[in-house]
Every structure is written in structure tokens, then in C-alpha cells.
Amino acid sequence: MxxxxxxxxxxxxxxxxxxxxxxxxxxxxxxxxxxxxxxxxxxxxxxxxxxxxxxxxxxxxxxxxxxxxxxxxxxxxxTKPVTSVAAMSLYEEGAFGLTDPISRWLPEFADTRVYVAGSDLKPVTEPLTEPIRVWHLLTHTSGLTYGFHRAHPVDAMYRAAGHEWGTPPGADAAEVCRQFASIPLVFQPGSEWNYGVSTDVLGRLVEVLAGKPLDEVFAERVFGPLGMHxxxxxxxxxxxxxxxxxxxxxxxxxxxxxxxxxxxxxxxxxxxxxxxxxxxxxxxxxxxxxxxxxxxxxxxxxxxxxxxxxxxxxxxxxxxxxxxxxxxxxxxxxxxxxxxxxxxxxxxxxxxxxxxxxxxxxxxxxxxxxxxxxxxxxxxxxxxxxxxxxxxxxxxxxxxxxxxxxxxxxxxxxxxxx
Structure with a gap:
């Protein structure tokens, strides 16, 4: 082509x-x-x-x-399919398993809570009964969401933290993911599908696994091989x-x-x-x-x-x-x-x-x-x-x-x- x-x-x-x-x-x-x-x-x-x-x-x-x-x-x-392809190229090298908990590399997600009731200002939460796995990020079944949905109290919590159509100025992927991990999930991982920041977190996971920034991973694994200059x-x-x-x-x-x-x-x-x-x-x-x-x-x-x-x-x-x-x-x-x-x-x-x-x-x-x-x-x-x-x-x-x-x-x- x-x-x-x-x-x-x-x-x-x-x-x-x-x-x-x-x-x-x-x-x-x-x-x-x-x-x-x-x-x-x-x-x-x-x-x-x-x-x-x-x-x-x-x-x-x-x-x-x-x-x-x-x-x-x-x-x-x-951008999401590009990130998914880059991630799966790492999967082909044995860097992770699809069912591996992401907290193995992103420990901030080990203690993420799950919303069960209340408002965005006074949420009632519970612990994870199932860890967020790599598969959940790829399939948008992680419980993560988007602030612009405006359909759930957790969406409002994203907006209050500066996550709607952008992210807080100056925050890199590591900091953004720490912020996501501090906000409750909309549901227990794997129990529903919800379009959200799952692929943003996947991009950070790719950075950690590859040991380099996402743009360099893209250049090495996707853009360079395909001539996408x-x-x-x-x-x-x-x-x-x-x-x-x-x-x-x-x-x-x-x-x-x-x-x-x-x-x-x-x-x-x-x-x-x-x-x-x-x-x-x-x-x-x-x-x-x-x-x-x-x-x-x-x-x-x-x-x-x-x-x-x-x-x-x-x-x-x-x-x-x-x-x-x-x-x-x-x-x-x-x-x-x-x-x-x-x-x-x-x-x-x-x-x-x-x-x-x-x-x-x-x-x-x-x-x-x-x-x-x-x-x-x-x-x-x-x-x-x-x-x-x-x-x-x-x-x-x-x-x-x-x-x-x-x-x-x-x-x-x-x-x-x-």
C-alpha cells in the first residue's frame, strides 16, 4: 500500500x-x-x-x-489501536500475560477502590475483588471511565481532578496514572464494559515494560517498520x-x-x-x-x-x-x-x-x-x-x-x- x-x-x-x-x-x-x-x-x-x-x-x-x-x-x-498493537508486540516477546495484574508494574493500582454508592463528594467504596488485569485494559472492562461521560458520580470525580478533555498541566503518564488509581472504579474489573482511560493506562504500562517513553516505543515498533513518518x-x-x-x-x-x-x-x-x-x-x-x-x-x-x-x-x-x-x-x-x-x-x-x-x-x-x-x-x-x-x-x-x-x-x- x-x-x-x-x-x-x-x-x-x-x-x-x-x-x-x-x-x-x-x-x-x-x-x-x-x-x-x-x-x-x-x-x-x-x-x-x-x-x-x-x-x-x-x-x-x-x-x-x-x-x-x-x-x-x-x-x-x-491512537488506541496503535497502543494496543504496540502492547501486543510486547506480549509476543513474553513481556506479560493477558491475565497478569497490572499492579505488578503499576503498583498504585493495587489498592484502587470501587464505587458502590453515594455522590462524587461522598462516595461509598469497597476494595477490589478482582485485580485490574492487562486484558481488562485492552477490552475496556477495567472499571476506569472518562470525565466527559457525565453519567456517573465517578465521572465527576475525574473532572474535579482535571481529567475531562485533557489532563492537569505538566503531568506525565506516571503522574496521570497515579491520579487515575486514586479515584474509585465505576465497577469491579471484568464485570462490565465502559469506555474510558483504560488505554491511557495501557500506554503507561507499555512505557514501563519497554523502559522508554511511549513515542519511542511507537517509533520502534509501529511507525518505523510501517514507514509512518x-x-x-x-x-x-x-x-x-x-x-x-x-x-x-x-x-x-x-x-x-x-x-x-x-x-x-x-x-x-x-x-x-x-x-x-x-x-x-x-x-x-x-x-x-x-x-x-x-x-x-x-x-x-x-x-x-x-x-x-x-x-x-x-x-x-x-x-x-x-x-x-x-x-x-x-x-x-x-x-x-x-x-x-x-x-x-x-x-x-x-x-x-x-x-x-x-x-x-x-x-x-x-x-x-x-x-x-x-x-x-x-x-x-x-x-x-x-x-x-x-x-x-x-x-x-x-x-x-x-x-x-x-x-x-x-x-x-x-x-x-x-
């Missing part, structure tokens, strides 16, 4: 209808024309060959700067800040118009202009479409990069993209009914990815085993192993639940298959 988005194959050669692929671009472009999306870049690849690149709109609406192949995007939670924690000193897309937030629209509009979120967006103190395993990476496509294609190819370099064993990756929820149930059954970056019905969760278990229950034309994840600013990717298809999408609109982009991506790529 080339990193150069200008090198494309004839869609018909890989079983895609070029005219029908234009429907995808037109659907996405309507959101741009309505003022609900600043701009986008979408890629569709099949059998390891790039068949379609669609771009429209602006990376910076007010300055009239268009979306280009070298636009840099805040991929937020699309434009992906980093925030912009690097020699990067052109004009290439970084502006971050926007959705707000209520005007009467008679679309129900949402956009406003710039410059204070929040500015965090990506430089390398942060906290190298978060769950967010923080800035990337280009070409770079992340290399990562997604490595997943599709069973752990092998475009030049034949193996990042993960095929059996390891196959284990990661199967459903790990107990009893093979879906997220609606085992998860909490709150904001997440994937629908919950008909969807399972593995080691760093969600996957479609039942397309009919999911409610979107898709394949069983189609796996994916996305970011808070509405970026996403999915890999369809049945159709040997990889789709990636980039924009900068918070929150990711504003528009049903991910459902349309699946429906409109599947309808283009010959």
Missing part, C-alpha cells in the same frame, strides 16, 4: 464501481455544504490497492485552506502548523436550517501544536491519511506492512479482532448505555477494536467481523475482512456523535462493491 494518495488503481480492477463510489463523496459533501462539517478526506482500498480518495471542503474554513493529502489530523482515540504526539518542531486542520465543535443550528452548525475550538485544538507532557495511549496522535492508511492496511494484511515487515503475528492479530466480551454478547448487553464511538447493538469488543457481530442487529450493511475504531473529532477507520476492504475517514468535528458518518461510510462503500 502506497503512502502517496495520488497513486490509485482503477476501482473496477478490485471489484468496485467508480460511479457508485461517487455517491459516498456526494453524501459527505452535503454535510459540508450545509455548514455541518468543515471538510473531509476519505480513502477506500481493496485487496491492498487504493481505489478511491475523496476530498472536499476545508481544513480551515475561515482562512479558505482546502483539505489536501498532507493535511494533519488530530486522530484522538484512533508523519504521525506523532502533536506537531514536531519542523512540521508546518498551517497543515494542521482547525478543530471545530458542533452547536445548535439556526431555525429553518440544519440542526447543527460549527464553531472553532481553538483553545482545545492548540494542544496538538506541540508534543504534550502526557503521552496518552488513548489519544494525542496527529497523523495524515496516507500514514494511517499504512497502519490500517497492516491490520488488514494480518500484521504485515506494505514492504513485508511484520509488526504482529497473524494469530495475535486474529485474537485481537475477535469478540472478548463474556459469552460472546454485544456491547448493548454488557456495556453501559452512554456516549461511545461505536453503536452498542450487534457490536462486540476485542483487544483494542470493536467489531460487528450481527449486521442485522447493528442496522447497517456490513460484514460479520468488520472491525474498527474512531476518534472524538469524527475520524474513523474500518477493516472488512470478508470483502478485504479498508476505509479511513478524516475530518475535525467534535463530538463524533454529531453526524452518522460511520454508518454512511459502511453503507456507501458496500453499495459500490461489484
Amino acid at each position: 502506497t503512502q502517496d494518495l495520488t497513486v490509485q488503481t482503477d476501482p473496477a480492477e478490485v471489484g468496485l464501481d467508480a460511479d457508485r463510489l461517487q455517491r459516498l463523496d456526494r453524501r459527505l459533501a452535503r454535510w459540508v455544504d450545509d455548514g455541518r462539517l468543515p471538510g473531509f478526506l476519505v480513502t477506500v482500498a481493496r485487496h491492498g490497492r487504493l481505489a478511491h480518495v475523496g476530498t472536499y471542503g476545508h481544513r480551515h474554513v475561515e482562512d479558505g485552506l482546502p483539505v489536501t493529502p498532507d493535511t494533519r489530523w488530530r486522530i484522538y482515540s484512533m 508523519e504521525t506523532s504526539f502533536g506537531l514536531r518542531p519542523d512540521d508546518d502548523p498551517a497543515l494542521l486542520a482547525r478543530l471545530y465543535g458542533a452547536v445548535p443550528g439556526r431555525p429553518g436550517g440544519p440542526d447543527t452548525a460549527m464553531v472553532p475550538l481553538d483553545p482545545m485544538g492548540a494542544a496538538a501544536l506541540s508534543k504534550p507532557a502526557f503521552l496518552a495511549g488513548g489519544s494525542g496522535l496527529v497523523s495524515t491519511a496516507g500514514d494511517y492508511l499504512r497502519f490500517a492496511e497492516m491490520l488488514r494484511a494480518g500484521g504485515v506492512g506494505a514492504d513485508g515487515t511484520r509488526v504482529l503475528g497473524s494469530r495475535t492479530l486474529a485474537h485481537m479482532v475477535r469478540n472478548h466480551l463474556p459469552g460472546d454478547v454485544d456491547l448493548e448487553t454488557f456495556g453501559r448505555p452512554l456516549f461511545a464511538e461505536t453503536p452498542l447493538r450487534g457490536v462486540g469488543f476485542g483487544l483494542g477494536f470493536s467489531m460487528v457481530l450481527d449486521p442485522a442487529r447493528y442496522g447497517v450493511v456490513s460484514s460479520p467481523g468488520d472491525y474498527s475504531w474512531g476518534g472524538a473529532a469524527s475520524t474513523s477507520f474500518h477493516v472488512d475482512p470478508v470483502e478485504d476492504l479498508t476505509v479511513t475517514f478524516y475530518t475535525q468535528l467534535l463530538p463524533s456523535s454529531t453526524l452518522p458518518i460511520r454508518s454512511y461510510l459502511r453503507a456507501l462503500t458496500n453499495q459500490a462493491l461489484l
Whole structure:
């Protein structure tokens, strides 16, 4: 898979209808024309060959700067699969077992308490009956949460400690994890699924196991082998800040118009202009479409990069993209009914990815085993192993639940298959 988005194959050669692929671009472009999306870049690849690149709109609406192949995007939670892959590459070297308690390396989590009643100011807690294990971090069954959920008293405790859409200034991964460990869990580890800072803690575990900062681990185990030279924690000193897309937030629209509009979120967006103190395993990476496509294609190819370099064993990756929820149930059954970056019905969760278990229950034309994840600013990717298809999408609109982009991506790529 080339990193150069200008090198494309004839869609018909890989079983895609070029005219029908234009429907995808037109659907996405309507959101741009309505003022609900600043701009986008979408890629569709099949059998390891790039068949379609669609771009429209602006990376910076007010300055009239268009979306280009070298636009840099805040991929937020699309950092999580990278961290999971890096962790599992260590697993393949015998650095840990999936059922090992994380307190073996992060002792601050040995005495973490679990919320059972009360308020955020006066919580009633109990001791752990089951330690947080590495498997719990990878599957989001640890009991850790996010402050921005605003659905539980523990979420409020995160916000009070400075953890909502960021972390306390100057705190590194070691300090951030000490703070997480001091806040109660939402539930006993392994008893439920809840989207939270589990992958941030996993990133810190990776640092301890590897004996080096997370960005160096990524460079050594993922970015270097895959040739991902434009992906980093925030912009690097020699990067052109004009290439970084502006971050926007959705707000209520005007009467008679679309129900949402956009406003710039410059204070929040500015965090990506430089390398942060906290190298978060769950967010923080800035990337280009070409770079992340290399990562997604490595997943599709069973752990092998475009030049034949193996990042993960095929059996390891196959284990990661199967459903790990107990009893093979879906997220609606085992998860909490709150904001997440994937629908919950008909969807399972593995080691760093969600996957479609039942397309009919999911409610979107898709394949069983189609796996994916996305970011808070509405970026996403999915890999369809049945159709040997990889789709990636980039924009900068918070929150990711504003528009049903991910459902349309699946429906409109599947309808283009010959």
C-alpha cells in the first residue's frame, strides 16, 4: 500500500464501481455544504490497492485552506489501536500475560477502590475483588471511565481532578496514572464494559515494560517498520502548523436550517501544536491519511506492512479482532448505555477494536467481523475482512456523535462493491 494518495488503481480492477463510489463523496459533501462539517478526506482500498480518495471542503474554513493529502489530523482515540498493537508486540516477546495484574508494574493500582454508592463528594467504596488485569485494559472492562461521560458520580470525580478533555498541566503518564488509581472504579474489573482511560493506562504500562517513553516505543515498533513518518504526539518542531486542520465543535443550528452548525475550538485544538507532557495511549496522535492508511492496511494484511515487515503475528492479530466480551454478547448487553464511538447493538469488543457481530442487529450493511475504531473529532477507520476492504475517514468535528458518518461510510462503500 502506497503512502502517496495520488497513486490509485482503477476501482473496477478490485471489484468496485467508480460511479457508485461517487455517491459516498456526494453524501459527505452535503454535510459540508450545509455548514455541518468543515471538510473531509476519505480513502477506500481493496485487496491492498487504493481505489478511491475523496476530498472536499476545508481544513480551515475561515482562512479558505482546502483539505489536501498532507493535511494533519488530530486522530484522538484512533491512537488506541496503535497502543494496543504496540502492547501486543510486547506480549509476543513474553513481556506479560493477558491475565497478569497490572499492579505488578503499576503498583498504585493495587489498592484502587470501587464505587458502590453515594455522590462524587461522598462516595461509598469497597476494595477490589478482582485485580485490574492487562486484558481488562485492552477490552475496556477495567472499571476506569472518562470525565466527559457525565453519567456517573465517578465521572465527576475525574473532572474535579482535571481529567475531562485533557489532563492537569505538566503531568506525565506516571503522574496521570497515579491520579487515575486514586479515584474509585465505576465497577469491579471484568464485570462490565465502559469506555474510558483504560488505554491511557495501557500506554503507561507499555512505557514501563519497554523502559522508554511511549513515542519511542511507537517509533520502534509501529511507525518505523510501517514507514509512518508523519504521525506523532502533536506537531514536531519542523512540521508546518498551517497543515494542521482547525478543530471545530458542533452547536445548535439556526431555525429553518440544519440542526447543527460549527464553531472553532481553538483553545482545545492548540494542544496538538506541540508534543504534550502526557503521552496518552488513548489519544494525542496527529497523523495524515496516507500514514494511517499504512497502519490500517497492516491490520488488514494480518500484521504485515506494505514492504513485508511484520509488526504482529497473524494469530495475535486474529485474537485481537475477535469478540472478548463474556459469552460472546454485544456491547448493548454488557456495556453501559452512554456516549461511545461505536453503536452498542450487534457490536462486540476485542483487544483494542470493536467489531460487528450481527449486521442485522447493528442496522447497517456490513460484514460479520468488520472491525474498527474512531476518534472524538469524527475520524474513523474500518477493516472488512470478508470483502478485504479498508476505509479511513478524516475530518475535525467534535463530538463524533454529531453526524452518522460511520454508518454512511459502511453503507456507501458496500453499495459500490461489484
